[in-house]
Amino acid sequence: MHSASKIYNAPLTSRLTEKQRQQLCDMMGNLELTLLYKGSVHGYQASAFHQRCDRQGPTLLVAYNRSGYIFGGYTSVDYAQSGQPIRDDQAFLFSAQDGKDPVGIRVNSGHYARYDDAEGPNFGQQLYFCYNNHPLVKIEFILNEAFSFHSFSYGYDTWLSECEVYKVEQRSALLQMPWRNVLWTAERRAELMEMIRNFKPLVTSVSRFRILMIGPVGAGKSSFFNSINSIFTGHVTNKAMSGSAGTSLTVQFRTYPLKDGCGGKPLPFVLCDTMGLEDQSGAGLDIEDISSILQGHIPDRYTFNPTTPFQPDEQKSSRPASLQEKIHCVVYVIDSTKISLMSDKLQEKLASIRRKVNSLGIAQIVLMTKVDEACPLVEENLQSVYVSSYIKSKVQEVSSGLGVPVSCVLPVKNYSQELELELNCDVLLLTALQQMLRFANDYLDDVGPL
Template sequence: MYSAFGAPRIYNAPLTSKLTEKQRKKLCDLLGNLELSLLYKASVHGYQASAFHQRCDRQGPTLLVAYNRSGYIFGGYTSVEYAQSGQPITDNHAFLFSVHNGGAPVGIRVKSGHYARYDDAGGPNFGQQLYFCYSNHPLVKIEYNHEAFNFSPFSLYGNDTWLSECEVYKVAKRSTLSEPQVSAEKPWRNVLWTAERRAELMEMIRNYKPLMKSVSRVRILMIGPVGAGKSSFFNSINSIFTGHVTSKAISGSVGTSLTTQFRTYPVKDGREGKLLPFVLCDTMGLEEQSGAGLDIEDISSILQGHIPDRYKFNPTTPFKPDEQKSSRPVSLQEKIHCVVYVIDATKISLMSDKLQEKLASIRRKVNSLGISQIVLMTKVDEACPLVEEDLQSLYVSSYIKTKVQEVSSRLGVPVSCVLPVKNYSQELELELNCDVLLLSALQQMLNFADDYLDDADQMEDNIYI
């Protein structure tokens, strides 16, 4: 037998997870329908860094779960494997989490431009800021000279630095055999996955005419966090009507917004075709920090038609309209007729309180203007392995259904207004199933824009009565 702080005390003891099934499910929801297998348990293998590396190196993505006497369960995820490389690690998928008193996990993503951890021979660390099993002891320690993650010791682990246990889990895609995600019941939404349906939707969109003659093309505003897929949605719609995959709008997956301007994107029916009756408006991504990402005051100016195409956003200074231009009334044609919130299905459970409050503030403003609102839930294939294998499994996936319900609850919109889609990202050819989902979502946006225009028409009629 060995010291509790030294080498392993019991080599042959079976590894039993300290997580309850309910806690495990909550953490798996944070990760996006992935499963956990226990690699390392400090009470069995010891708190030494060498014991940790012996069990956890070269194992792929891992989740560290620590426990303390105050009832906190906390830790972090890294998608980059441990290898003792002696290098700082960039990992945009890394996050910290905390659960207390049976509540929902709180996720804290790594800040853009910061390293997620340092890959040395020592104990596990996150951002060279938060150290677990510090100095081969059951302790957690913070270094305050690094700020890769934004948290307080009290909120993360109740300021209780003594660990009662520390576990590391290998994170892998869930086996479709181990826990089926497809219900034997009928689909919870009906979709015709046929070429005829795609052609029908394209024809409906081509022939659409806004309810009011003063509006030639409805304007649809895309709002969402950095990397959620706003620009990719425009590229996907443009691809369908162009007939091949295009990338007109800048898109990507870096930590900060690639869109720095307000852009209005009309779509042509074919390369030389006429303009279709809608414009997709793209914005800078939302970020949780103040003074970063799109400013809420700028959104208000966009909604009311004040911000011109190609205006470059300044996160620290909201848009100020020219006094002469702002004195003239803005036409209904220039205003936004439908707002679409774009949310990444793999990061719903990681949405911070600050970002959720920003979205709530935007929704209140949009509601006050009577503008119709929809949620586009992207990356459904990355969230659910069954959907990745076959997109037609989307509306029989119980996991995707729970994500739709979670988005509905977090954003305060009806479930019927949450539309799951898959944008074109790495494909070289158009795919029927993608097209049907994307076109169905666009058709619903046009319907919602009509609802807004119908209300505006009635208000105009009342003025002249």
């Protein structure tokens, strides 16, 4: 009895690595994990699970099997043994193999996320943990699924080497002082718009700055153009194709000149949109194509071929492109919610692009999108972006990962589901655009009138 009590009260040690913990937190937002239950310590009986985990608020279950897979699920609704089916639109499953990024699977709309009974935890009455009071997982594939299992991986190994449940809590994330000062006023928005209208390239041979957007699929490159266009048009627009598809919706190299309102004067910059970067070789934008874009060789509406890089016309490539045709500022567009989930292959691609851009001396900025989805406090009030310790930590993580100064990392929220313009959103977007134009002018000042 004494030894059993000693085991039961042993300090709980999480099996998650720091990287795995960070990746899972990123899937849920700015949250903190506290270990409540550990099967190897407390036993795999349903009663042990409920004793430790009932009425603890949102929880994350993490299971490990002998084949090196990590998988589990999140629910925002308390376990209470109510005997009722539970609706929870925040619920999701995840799975990953050792060394790979986790894949999240949201609950399908209109379905119950789990059944709240006295047995071991389950999700959608499809996925059962600690089944029958054993270190066992049971998966049932049914027609009317609460969760779509097509991307759920567990190596078909149903015996668990460990099962852990974590209490999920929001961190206290508001700093006493903002780490960047921003004026969130209509006057500031008007001032920024006027400065951008009147911005002129330092080199007279260049009529407009050319800004190239580069980033993973779905990060928000096309959405940034749409958002800037919306501000100067006066209402939300969707001129560039954007969405949340798994592969790039942009298949052409597009140069988007903008006007100051419908039928207005041209603004002094062009936003250049590219196909999204993807993990696999032979998919997404090719690094050689980026080199051709930077040097001004690829024409507007050129259709990318991921398996064959652009071949410049021999006659045209014999002469260097003019400074007007080259890229003056490169903007890396990174999704705030996926920073820790970025694969090694994608990071390698970005690093090789950075080396090429550095060799050409072109100015570089990082646009960190979807800050509202990354931090609940920022979602509640966008003005919290520069007092959010979580967003600050993500900016520092991007800075370190991409090798750019913190001052070059700019958090923004693009227009996505809104029907009307919003002041705070506009101020962040216009501040980022102003920095891009300043950096582009710094580059032109360096290279001189070529």
